[in-house]
Amino acid sequence: MTRQIRDVKVLNNREISKGVFILDLSTGLVDAAIEPGQFVQVKIEGSRETFLRRPFSVHDYDASTGILSLLVQVAGPGSLKLSGAGKGDSLNIVFPLGNSFTLPLNGERVLLVGGGCGVAPLLYLGKRIRKAGIEPQFLLGFRESRSVLETGEYELVGKVSITTEDGSMGEKGFVTQHSVLSVDSFDRIYCCGPEPMMKAVAAYALRTDTWCEVSLEHLMACGFGVCLCCVVDTTAGNLCTCTDGPVFNIKNLKW
Amino acid sequence: MTRQIRDVKVLNNREISKGVFILDLSTGLVDAAIEPGQFVQVKIEGSRETFLRRPFSVHDYDASTGILSLLVQVAGPGSLKLSGAGKGDSLNIVFPLGNSFTLPLNGERVLLVGGGCGVAPLLYLGKRIRKAGIEPQFLLGFRESRSVLETGEYELVGKVSITTEDGSMGEKGFVTQHSVLSVDSFDRIYCCGPEPMMKAVAAYALRTDTWCEVSLEHLMACGFGVCLCCVVDTTAGNLCTCTDGPVFNIKNLKW
Amino acid sequence: MVDLSVNLNGLVLKNPVITASGTFGYGSEFDDFIDVSRLGGIILKGITAEPREGNPYPRMAETASGMLNSVGLQNKGIGHFISEIYPVVSEYDTQVILNVNGNNIDDYVKVAGLVSGLGKINAIELNISCPNVKMGGMAFGTVRQSAREVIRAVRNVWNRHLMVKLSPNVTNITEFAVIAEEEGADSVSLINTLLGMAVDSESRRPRLATVTGGLSGPAVKPVALRMVWQVSRAVKIPVVGLGGIMNAADAVEFLIAGASAIQVGTASFIDPDISVRIIDGIGDYCRRHSLSRVTQITGSLEL
Amino acid sequence: MVDLSVNLNGLVLKNPVITASGTFGYGSEFDDFIDVSRLGGIILKGITAEPREGNPYPRMAETASGMLNSVGLQNKGIGHFISEIYPVVSEYDTQVILNVNGNNIDDYVKVAGLVSGLGKINAIELNISCPNVKMGGMAFGTVRQSAREVIRAVRNVWNRHLMVKLSPNVTNITEFAVIAEEEGADSVSLINTLLGMAVDSESRRPRLATVTGGLSGPAVKPVALRMVWQVSRAVKIPVVGLGGIMNAADAVEFLIAGASAIQVGTASFIDPDISVRIIDGIGDYCRRHSLSRVTQITGSLEL
Numbered sequence A, B: 001m002t003r004q005i006r007d008v009k010v011l012n013n014r015e016i017s018k019g020v021f022i023l024d025l026s027t028g029l030v031d032a033a034i035e036p037g038q039f040v041q042v043k044i045e046g047s048r049e050t051f052l053r054r055p056f057s058v059h060d061y062d063a064s065t066g067i068l069s070l071l072v073q074v075a076g077p078g079s080l081k082l083s084g085a086g087k088g089d090s091l092n093i094v095f096p097l098g099n100s101f102t103l104p105l106n107g108e109r110v111l112l113v114g115g116g117c118g119v120a121p122l123l124y125l126g127k128r129i130r131k132a133g134i135e136p137q138f139l140l141g142f143r144e145s146r147s148v149l150e151t152g153e154y155e156l157v158g159k160v161s162i163t164t165e166d167g168s169m170g171e172k173g174f175v176t177q178h179s180v181l182s183v184d185s186f187d188r189i190y191c192c193g194p195e196p197m198m199k200a201v202a203a204y205a206l207r208t209d210t211w212c213e214v215s216l217e218h219l220m221a222c223g224f225g226v227c228l229c230c231v232v233d234t235t236a237g238n239l240c241t242c243t244d245g246p247v248f249n250i251k252n253l254k255w
Numbered sequence C, D: 001m002v003d004l005s006v007n008l009n010g011l012v013l014k015n016p017v018i019t020a021s022g023t024f025g026y027g028s029e030f031d032d033f034i035d036v037s038r039l040g041g042i043i044l045k046g047i048t049a050e051p052r053e054g055n056p057y058p059r060m061a062e063t064a065s066g067m068l069n070s071v072g073l074q075n076k077g078i079g080h081f082i083s084e085i086y087p088v089v090s091e092y093d094t095q096v097i098l099n100v101n102g103n104n105i106d107d108y109v110k111v112a113g114l115v116s117g118l119g120k121i122n123a124i125e126l127n128i129s130c131p132n133v134k135m136g137g138m139a140f141g142t143v144r145q146s147a148r149e150v151i152r153a154v155r156n157v158w159n160r161h162l163m164v165k166l167s168p169n170v171t172n173i174t175e176f177a178v179i180a181e182e183e184g185a186d187s188v189s190l191i192n193t194l195l196g197m198a199v200d201s202e203s204r205r206p207r208l209a210t211v212t213g214g215l216s217g218p219a220v221k222p223v224a225l226r227m228v229w230q231v232s233r234a235v236k237i238p239v240v241g242l243g244g245i246m247n248a249a250d251a252v253e254f255l256i257a258g259a260s261a262i263q264v265g266t267a268s269f270i271d272p273d274i275s276v277r278i279i280d281g282i283g284d285y286c287r288r289h290s291l292s293r294v295t296q297i298t299g300s301l302e303l
């Protein structure tokens, strides 16, 4: 889809966990080719500390209504300001940006691994995979039960397994320690979360010789390939995470 | 009164004319020694264009309730942001700042001349003068009838005469052309408004040998006498309009 | 009808708005957002003789009303440009200007020489001021003698429009503008980024892998305006002003201070369509002030 | 208990927070807001031998995350200071530092000589970097030879702590720091304001009566941090860092970059109590990072 600058209206904003919000935005764009893994750059008006836009993954997109959802974790002034957006507020976004996840082929077994707010792009990816006839397995890792995000929507899409570091919910430990990995095997792993967690998942995938794509959250200035600030060192040299990514096959990363 | 930094709550904000707002602030300070002509420095949070505080005159202060009112004309980003403040919002102000008008003596005839939003400090001044037993004459000049501010409150305090440049309300012309100046004479003139208007009033006062104080609106960085940015050239050299003023007797100005 | 065109010492622009090097890619990144051909000119991302990987990540830090970058001239080299990019940018109906960089004089000369064969390129911008590439620990553009030598060497091999981009990280920028003029430059552009730094207080680490980087955005506008004003009074060649221009009012300020044209940099990251909106805004300004030609604004500061 | 005290080459401060010259008046303007004696030190507004009226109004222009000023050292002269202000500031239980200025070397020497008789003043800050006062069209602090001469002359008549305030408007600030060190300065403070300018596009007039003025505030912080880092690696005498410090995190960044103490400037205009809140915030930072002495932060940048 052609990238565009657009004023969109906030339809709804709800806190799904402490400091984590889901914003539903009315894009007015029905049936648009917005792919899982892509992101939007949000302008944060009226905040003295935010000069640049802030990137957020497409958490969900309903092609029939044109509603695009973002999952926003409060991390600093920009996300804080965004978390306070109310119904009817206008947001200026540039979207859709970036490449997207490679969808699986018929009959493949798919694992979606998310850590904390790294789950953001996985719901929409899961929905698209399910639509193509595959029931994905979600494996979601959190610090503690308090920080676990609502999983209802994910359960409609596939199986959901959870780990918490303190064992207060699901299995105790990191996602890479979850029993699902020893019980089942997968053709494709998709992963998004904090970098140490993605590196652990990548190591698991390499060890088990499993195909794996990760979504990188590098610092971005522009988001559409002109500033060259967001680079990641790959086997093909420095690539932009905003245009060549944010999704990369781990075999191309120098991890 | 000791100057202080204080968070105050907005009790009410109403638009009294296009782009002109009155904000009532709950200071929690009852019976405070806030004098007519003094001003407050308002911090404008969440506006990218406003680094410094913005000065606004004390438009009214009710010693029994501690409510302090500001009259805010939208002139740029700071006043625009302030004009959008809602009931319950918190504002951080530094106050009370500056000197104050010299109150008249018993039995003196008093004229209060305001131009546009320069009326801001005159309501509270008029109230204090009335309380001291003198009924002041207000002479308020505006561009056109559309920009005339509500005069109800002023009428409770004294006589009110109005000029508009286009004659659409009151007498046509500038304040210095108003008939009240040829009919009556005054012991004291207090004036606040755009500089050309204050200069015209000062010229009238000098011509008629009338005592006259004006309130200057110079650009300010600090508002409490440390930056020396707000100076006015006086017979005593450069003085700060924020501490030596904003009220000056015209005989001390090099106008 | 307002005449927005400007003539920079022979280089004719349909309007005074040029996009700044390193902030506009090779133009095509903006095709989704604007009609690039509406611009007065586009300056492409900095090019070098050989491919460069640039500096390590992180290369960016946001600061108050600005940003630091330490990209370090990542590019695929002039050879790749000629074969892959030149054919594409030649299609734009605007002045396409190449930003030429080097580690030493030979590099600069080599690039300029190769560009001479490219008919569509009427001008190069000689970048002697990149704070992220060093020569003996000091950028070319901060030492008078080396600035003079590189300008002279390039002038020898390049006979179309030569714009020299000056560094603000000097005691007296007018000296460098005068040197450019003396060595036959057709115009000067300023400012490049101010050398700055950012620290993360919690991790106690620099926020850029290279520790220091170049500051751009509205934060630097007062410094840029001052330098444009100083330089425009010191030389006769046209001055192209930039640094923190975010809207048409900012652009007009630079013209008033003495610039004949302006460049839009960092602002394009935030509003990819801002450059064309600035063209429209300058037109509005001219109409509002009853000016029939944009050139009437240049140097109109009333003292 | 965190030990916040710092020893600047013999000048002991109870904490590393000093208020910057020209932004703190003579201290008493802040009595309503804070207990001035809590500060590590206060630097009084710039003083000259003779009274100065300063520059004409307007002297201030707000810019993106900063402000320009062209006050021009308005003050009533050292004589007035000694008789009227010195008795008042002597009451504060903090290091009271005088910011010394001049049009020529004799002026500086005269002021420093007179201050020698004031027992409470343990340090002067030699301001060779005010962009609003010129000497032959160029500030003292941007020409090596004149910087050296003025420091040497003052060092001859002043034997308590000599802090030299450096200008950021130079190609290489470390050269000036080294000169200060060579001439026997006890510390250097940086940065003074960056020379800038603002224009009103509608009236086409400069926003300052003097056209150019000094830029301060968060906009300059990246430049200031970079210079503090460079200078702290180039000299052995302590570095006092300033430029855009608005909160404790900013202050800590300067300490990490190499400053032994910091100054709070423009921030005091907006939050008159910010200097003491920064002291508290630095204490909190030390506790959070399990540091028993604030001096452990200085120069702790991890490369």
Ligand SMILES: Cc1cc2nc3c(=O)[nH]c(=O)nc-3n(C[C@H](O)[C@H](O)[C@H](O)COP(=O)(O)OP(=O)(O)OC[C@H]3O[C@@H](n4cnc5c(N)ncnc54)[C@H](O)[C@@H]3O)c2cc1C
Residues within 6 Å of the ligand: A039, A050, A054, A055, A056, A057, A058, A059, A070, A071, A072, A073, A074, A075, A076, A077, A078, A079, A080, A117, A120, A121, A216, A217, A218, A219, A220, A246
């Ligand atoms: C492609 C992409 C997709 C993203 N998707 C989401 C998402 O769906 N939901 C979500 O909550 N967050 C997402 N992020 C991260 C989000 O952009 C940052 O949390 C946000 O920009 C922080 O801005 P701030 O002003 O709140 O905090 P800041 O003060 O700017 O930063 C707070 C912390 O976040 C880090 N950070 C800042 N900017 C970025 C950035 N551009 N990328 C990564 N980390 C950053 C900083 O290093 C700092 O540690 C995504 C980032 C990228 C690059």
Ligand SMILES: Cc1cc2nc3c(=O)[nH]c(=O)nc-3n(C[C@H](O)[C@H](O)[C@H](O)COP(=O)(O)OP(=O)(O)OC[C@H]3O[C@@H](n4cnc5c(N)ncnc54)[C@H](O)[C@@H]3O)c2cc1C
Residues within 6 Å of the ligand: B039, B050, B054, B055, B056, B057, B058, B059, B070, B071, B072, B073, B074, B075, B076, B077, B078, B079, B080, B117, B120, B121, B216, B217, B218, B219, B220, B246
């Ligand atoms: C002592 C004093 C009392 C004041 N009382 C009132 C009042 O009661 N009601 C009211 O509406 N306004 C008052 N003003 C003016 C008010 O401070 C400015 O309108 C306001 O600061 C503009 O801020 P802004 O961000 O909206 O616009 P900006 O973009 O900052 O400025 C818009 C226009 O206002 C002028 N301006 C900006 N700051 C000031 C300033 N500090 N003083 C004067 N002019 C300025 C600018 O030159 C510009 O022309 C007072 C000013 C002073 C100094």
Ligand SMILES: Cc1cc2nc3c(=O)[nH]c(=O)nc-3n(C[C@H](O)[C@H](O)[C@H](O)COP(=O)(O)O)c2cc1C
Residues within 6 Å of the ligand: A227, A228, A229, C020, C021, C022, C023, C045, C046, C047, C069, C071, C073, C099, C127, C130, C165, C191, C192, C193, C215, C216, C217, C218, C220, C242, C243, C244, C245, C263, C264, C265, C266, C267
């Ligand atoms: C990410 C980035 C990359 C840049 N790369 C170049 C470059 O390659 N060559 C160059 O001459 N200037 C480069 N610049 C400097 C800009 O062209 C411009 O001089 C500077 O950013 C100031 O303008 P601004 O404040 O409008 O951005 C770069 C700036 C940024 C922010």
Ligand SMILES: Cc1cc2nc3c(=O)[nH]c(=O)nc-3n(C[C@H](O)[C@H](O)[C@H](O)COP(=O)(O)O)c2cc1C
Residues within 6 Å of the ligand: B227, B228, B229, D020, D021, D022, D023, D045, D046, D047, D069, D071, D073, D099, D127, D130, D165, D191, D192, D193, D215, D216, D217, D218, D220, D242, D243, D244, D245, D263, D264, D265, D266, D267
């Ligand atoms: C209004 C104003 C007046 C100043 N006067 C002086 C002065 O007299 N002497 C001096 O050395 N610095 C003076 N300065 C510079 C400050 O001390 C400081 O170096 C500069 O503002 C940068 O710090 P900041 O960004 O924290 O304000 C002045 C700054 C301002 C804003």
Ligand code: FES
Residues within 6 Å of the ligand: A219, A220, A221, A222, A223, A224, A225, A226, A227, A228, A229, A230, A231, A240, A241, A242, A243
């Ligand atoms: S964020 Fe600018 S190129 Fe990727």
Ligand code: FES
Residues within 6 Å of the ligand: B219, B220, B221, B222, B223, B224, B225, B226, B227, B228, B229, B230, B231, B240, B241, B242, B243
């Ligand atoms: S506004 Fe700072 S001294 Fe008056």
